[in-house]
Amino acid sequence: MKFRNPFPTSRREAVSGRPVPTLNWVVFLCMALLLTLGVLFIRSATAIRTDRTQFLYLDMLRKWIPAGLALHVLVAKVDYRKWCDWAWGPYLAMLVALVLVMIPGIGTARMGAQRWLFGFQPSEFAKFSVIPMLAFLLADTNLRNGFGKLVVVLGAAAAPAALIMMQPDLGTAMSLVPTALAMAFVAGCAPRSLLALVLSGLVLVGVFFSAAVLPEKLPPEKRERVERVVDRVMFPHWKKRILVFVYPDRDPLGAGWNKRQSEIAVGSGGRWGKGYLKGRQNILGYLPRAVSSTDFIYSVVAEETGFAGSVVLLGLYIGLLGGIVTTGLLCRDPAGRLVCAGVSALLFTHVFVNVAMTIGKVPITGIPLPLVSYGGSFTLSTMALLGLVQSVAIHGGGPGTGQRPS
Numbered sequence: 107m108k109f110r111n112p113f114p115t116s117r118r119e120a121v122s123g124r125p126v127p128t129l130n131w132v133v134f135l136c137m138a139l140l141l142t143l144g145v146l147f148i149r150s151a152t153a154i155r156t157d158r159t160q161f162l163y164l165d166m167l168r169k170w171i172p173a174g175l176a177l178h179v180l181v182a183k184v185d186y187r188k189w190c191d192w193a194w195g196p197y198l199a200m201l202v203a204l205v206l207v208m209i210p211g212i213g214t215a216r217m218g219a220q221r222w223l224f225g226f227q228p229s230e231f232a233k234f235s236v237i238p239m240l241a242f243l244l245a246d247t248n249l250r251n252g253f254g255k256l257v258v259v260l261g262a263a264a265a266p267a268a269l270i271m272m273q274p275d276l277g278t279a280m281s282l283v284p285t286a287l288a289m290a291f292v293a294g295c296a297p298r299s300l301l302a303l304v305l306s307g308l309v310l311v312g313v314f315f316s317a318a319v320l321p322e323k324l325p326p327e328k329r330e331r332v333e334r335v336v337d338r339v340m341f342p343h344w345k346k347r348i349l350v351f352v353y354p355d356r357d358p359l360g361a362g363w364n365k366r367q368s369e370i371a372v373g374s375g376g377r378w379g380k381g382y383l384k385g386r387q388n389i390l391g392y393l394p395r396a397v398s399s400t401d402f403i404y405s406v407v408a409e410e411t412g413f414a415g416s417v418v419l420l421g422l423y424i425g426l427l428g429g430i431v432t433t434g435l436l437c438r439d440p441a442g443r444l445v446c447a448g449v450s451a452l453l454f455t456h457v458f459v460n461v462a463m464t465i466g467k468v469p470i471t472g473i474p475l476p477l478v479s480y481g482g483s484f485t486l487s488t489m490a491l492l493g494l495v496q497s498v499a500i501h502g503g504g505p506g507t508g509q510r511p512s
Contacts, residue, residue: 128499128500129182129496129499129500130429130430130432130433130495130496130499132425132426132428132429132432133426133429133430133433133492133495133496133499134496135425136422136423136425136426136429137426137477137489137492139422140419140422140423140426140476140477140478141166141171141477141478143407143419143422143478144166144403144477144478144479144480145163145166145167145171146163146382147399147403147406147407147410147478148162148163148166148399148403148479148480149163150382150383150385150388150406150410151388151395151398151399151403151406151480152395152398152399153383153389154388154389154391155395159395159399162399162480163480165480165482166480166485169482170482170485170486171485173486174485174486174488174489174490175489177486177489177490177493178489178490178492178493178496179493180493181490181493181494181496181497182493182494182496182497182500183497183500184497185497185501186238186441186442186445186494186497186498186501186502187439187441187442187501189238189494189497190238190241190242190245190441190445191242192238193235193238193239193241193242194239194242196234196235196238196239197235197236197238197239197262199235200228200231200232200235200236200266201265201266201269203223203228203231204228204229204232204266204269204270205269206223206228207223207228207229207273208269208272208273225482226482226483227481227483227484229266229270229273229275229278229279230278230481230483230484230486230487231483231486231487232266232270232278232282233278233281233282233285233452233487233491234487234490234491234494235266236262236263236266236282236285236286236448237285237289237445237448237449237452237491237494238445238494239262240259240262240263240285240286240289240444240448241289241441241444241445241448242441243255243258243259243262244259244289244290244293244295244440244444245293245440245441245444253296253299255295256290256295256296256299256300256303259286259289259290259295260286260290260303262286263282263283263285263286266282267279267280267282267283270282274341274343274344275472276341276344276471276472277459277471277472277473278473280455280471281452281455281456281459281473282452283307284451284452284454284455285448285451285452285455286448287300287303287304287451288447288448288450288451289444289447289448289451291447292434292443292444292447293440293444314340314344314348315348315352317336317339317340317345318336318340318344318345318348318349318352319348319349319352320332320336321333321336322349322353346361347469347470347471348469349361350362350365350469350470351365351466351468351469351470354366354466363394364394364397364402364470365466365470367387367392367393367394367405368393368402368405368463368464368465368466369464369465369466370387370392371385371387371388371392371393371402371405371406371408371409372404372405372408372409372464372465374386374387374409375408375409375410375411375412375413375415375416376412376413377412377413377414378411378412378413378414379408379409379410379411379412379414379415380409380410380412381410382410382411383410384410385406385409385410386409387405387409388405388406388409388410393405393406399479399480400474400479400480400481401460401463401470401472401473401474401479402464403474403475403478403479403480404416404419404460404461404464404475404478405464407419407478408464419478420457420461423453423457423476426453427450427453427454429495430446430449430450430453430492430495431446431450433446433495433498433499433502434446434447434450434498436499436502437498437502438502439502442498442501442502445494445495445498446495446498449491449492449494449495452491453476453488453491455473456473456474456475456476457475457476459471459473460473460474460475460479461475476488477489
């Protein structure tokens with residue numbers, strides 16, 4: 107059976123001698139391989155379960171991957187400039203959804219977080235609405251390219267980030283920060299202003315770390331007073347995760363369990379791993395089953411395939427990010443370059459933080475691994491974002507495309 111190209115070009119363009127619209131096949135191939143690995147290791151992470159969750163990999167195969175591919179094709183076929191022009195609608199709808207999800211009786215709470223609305227996570231789709239919105243604002247020539255424009259752009263990213271943080275979902279909220287900064291840098295915002303914002307952010311992180319750790323250093327009579335102040339400005343689970351990161355051996359059987367078992371799983375994989383479906387930490391349940399197929403899927407991969415498998419996995423991410431960056435560099439339109447910058451920064455943040463979290467280099471934040479971790483909303487939003495990149499490849503007017511920017 108002959109394969110039908112889902113991204114057809116017009117007959118006039120096909121016979122004109124000009125290059126026809128095409129996908130970035132590096133991005134598509136890396137996406138397909140990562141999805142395949144994801145299904146395999148979700149199957150491994152859930153193999154010993156006896157409830158319905160042992161079939162999560164079938165959910166990926168039957169529902170989320172087909173739906174994600176359909177969304178990927180749909181987004182790619184529409185000119186990315188239209189997505190940017192239409193950005194206000196999805197952006198405002200996303201803000202409304204983020205408010206609704208926190209209303210008891212409308213939003214659904216799971217594992218202590220109010221994140222679900224009708225079975226989906228609005229915070230995941232916030233990523234797809236924020237990037238075109240920021241590209242629209244940064245490419246708008248009516249806004250002067252100064253500090254005021256930077257404030258408007260960061261405000262557009264901060265609004266959903268603040269709502270997501272209230273769920274609470276610190277990992278997803280924080281992933282929007284480097285995304286906005288990377289897009290502002292590519293747009294030509296003043297490096298000095300961006301550097302000042304980065305340094306301010308680092309200082310703020312230092313303040314939070316100090317606020318969590320400081321009471322531990324004080325005598326009992328002063329500790330209670332300081333802790334009351336800290337509890338007013340910091341979610342309890344933030345403080346708990348910081349303390350686990352700073353003092354990992356204080357409660358190894360309680361709060362520090364996930365961190366410790368993840369490090370053991372990654373380290374025990376050795377050079378070649380223990381073999382597929384043979385990871386001891388996973389099979390014996392030392393790696394918590396509630397998160398082994400989601401936030402800690404990299405621990406399962408590293409234990410079963412070792413250093414070699416980890417290199418292959420990270421190599422696929424390098425190929426994916428390289429393809430996205432190349433698409434942006436070849437695009438002649440500023441909005442297309444900004445879209446690619448935002449998607450690459452967002453995915454890089456996810457990969458970096460997730461891997462660093464599982465090997466104990468950053469506090470646990472609950473941020474999944476793109477295309478590999480289980481999650482319906484996350485899979486759909488990631489594939490939609492990659493569809494946006496393919497739209498830039500098809501419609502961006504660079505080499506290998508058949509259309510010029512209007």
